[in-house]
Amino acid sequence: MTPPHAPDSRWSDLDRPPLNTAALRRGIVVPGGLWTSLEVVAATGSTNSDLAARAAALPEGAVLIAEEQTAGRGRLDRTWSAPARSGLFFSVLLRPGPDVPATRWGWLPLLAGVAAATGLARAAGVDMSLKWPNDLLVTVKGEERKTGGILAERAGDDAVVLGIGINVSLNAEELPVPAAGSLGLANAVSTDRDPLLRAVLRALEKWYTDWRAADGDPAACGLQEAYAAGCATLGRQVRAELPGGTSVTGEALALDGDGRLVLATRDGQRHPVSAGDIVHLRPSDSD
Template sequence: MSGSRYSDLDRPPLSAAALNRALVRPGSLWTGVTVVESTGSTNADLAKAAREGATEGTVLVAEEQLAGRGRLGRAWSAPPRSGLTFSILLRPDVPLAAQGWLPLLYGVAAASAVRRLAEVDVRLKWPNDLLIGERKLAGILAERADDVVVIGMGLNVSLRPEELPVETATSLVIEKTACADRDPLLRAVLREVETHYREWTAAGGDADASGLRAAYLAASATIGRLVRVELPNGQVLIGQATGVDGFGHLQVAGENERYTLSAGDVVHVRIAG
């Protein structure tokens, strides 16, 4: 019953001990997983921890996030234990210019993991929203703090329709997918991130040599589409999304000009008829 203290038995808590046993081992990228009941922002907490000497591979999971932020400063919230809200800390030893690929790498890894476990076609909207159809399943936010990159993700797992933050969102439960268990989903995402991150750093951050650009294009729901892009300065452009360049920037062909975008809010435009 709604409002009953038993109403969320389908939202069990995560076990930090079990996650550490599964993920932290000699040679692993992951050096420790902490699960907290509630926090303002896992990204902000990890950025603070980085300044205090936290190691690469630190993972912070929040059962509830009170001041979650999406791209372009948007607020984001969800009921406790209804999703996966977590951040990772990376210290990539690759050229700074190549590090714009990190949020896209994370998106490729997360989409691959969810696609495999949940048995659902997950696609990427540039730069790194996870979509089922045209509905948003997850968002990713990467932030730099000195030589550290903190990447956070909010993945909608068991949210019900009335709990969605926006009408254009969805969840694994709403989509009736094969898996809506947060523990194996989190493990799978982190293992996929590690694989892609190892390959990308071994290639010196080269998205082509590591296969990252090809993997991103294969998973993209944006490339080849007519898009409307709202730029941070308020300008709006409409054109065909034609590709992603060597820095992870979106390439758009307008009516009379070609654009390369490092930031912007992309809307997929439907053609009538």
Template structure:
């Protein structure tokens, strides 16, 4: 008789997420999360929650897709992932903070993601401003996209979990590639959402203050951008070069250039390695 499998998923490379079980585990005793839904396939989780936001969907709505077919990243880039190879999740939040403080929400999400990845997998990632989670070699593990609809902010996260080299661009990697082992998505997802809840409630309790909430200090601890030479592609097509010095009160990147200091609310950052 063959040996019994070590778990019920041992013969499945990419098991499906159990939506009802995840919802029950997450929502019980939660001060933020109100619903969690897993769908087999969708165009875009962000687009769906933006539509629901217009229909007064509540704060704390979580939508997860096993396969996202028209996912978007920043600057209208396409984000694709094979079915069940990653975590594709969007969160509908209605933060009661000054509008200028909302710029910290994707950064807060990044800190929660970095913390949970490190805790659950042992991988020590870093954050590239404003929205990328990087492995130690600089390859991208995850992207974050925040979009506003009235009082709501929809934050989307795409994390590569079991994606293979053949399924990834040269600039990307996955948790399984970094660890050399299988990574269970379900406990990682719950750890991320619980870490985000703790940080979000602390941040909103102080009206989005990044200093008194501890967010600013913790973000800098995970950042691989601050203190680095950067080249930033701006929305108007120009490029700005300089040294990333800080993240300001509104979540903007402060860059020292030859022409002076500039605060950037958006841009595509490339870390420049001097030789």
């Protein structure tokens, strides 16, 4: 038997215990619910890649969680890494069709952002906000910091894999970049990952079920309003760094019905942005 202090022991860091898989299954995988299976692995490259590779053989509602990701991916092929058991790194398999037209599937990462923010706000007692399109923000020492992100990827013709990564207990020395944050650094009332994960999955189930019942209409199910209410980007001067190396600077006015961010530039033009990096500008920043 491996001694508890050994580096490869699952209990080697007593401040970061492993997830309780059996208890999570009892609380999440219930008859008639969205979640149909829940698996926790000690480590993997990417839960999104793993779940996408198995999607054809799995029903909707499969949940795959990794205690550690060694090749986690964010938007624009950025890497996402953190110490083992310091966060929540998981992916879920969804099949929105035929109820929801594929043209509305682009709302899924925004839906996941609303669900994660509301679930974490309740369970961790931390004010959460959203940076368009899919960053989760907390406040650390008066500054906005990214504590989580969402990546949606198609898996075949009828499925989407949603990946969510959340920094939970990382300390300042463990942050991948200075602009990152964690729930712990934002003074969360709890960094117990089991109730945090349950809260996010339950919120995700509620929002997804309502959205699908509304045929994916973001206005009819309240998703568009909820995202706008929690979005720290709206009303700000921002720079949208677009694919291809161009950029647009202006005020973030609204989200349109397709989930695009509408910018108003100084010349009075409105520019809907469907993809790109958004930089929140300070009043002193110049164009």
